[in-house]
Amino acid sequence: MSNRFYAVCGIVDIDGKILFVRHTYGPAKERILIPGGYVKEGELPSDSVKREVFEETGVNAEAESVFAVQFRAEQWIIVFRMNYISGDPHSDGYENSEVLLLTPEEAVERGDITNMSRAILKAYISEKENTLKKGDYRSISLKAGEYEIFGV
16 A cells, blocks of 8 residues: 655665656656655655665665655655665656656756755755764664664
């Protein structure tokens, strides 16, 4: 089961260029944005962003740290910095019509980027390392894979 309340997106840096998708529906139709989507029931956000980036672009990437969080009354979005692992970027042909690799500086100057992605990339340009890294805390009551903590 998916939901509309919990969402994720990922900044994937491939050789100095950031991965973007051109959306095919909704308010972001025909605009570019950082790939992401909704968290499924029972799924950790870092697993969701890994899945969403792969589904939309064919790129394998792992969540490294939390870069930003946006809160609205009807939804929150976690923005992850991700480590590129493998894969040649390509469009899924459904949710997006194009996959682009742009430097952060190129991206923020474009007229077809979403406002949220522009704000994220402006912060990324000036404070790339200002993140909450994935911690190594070990819960005594939960099993590995049932929890994760960033910043501790």
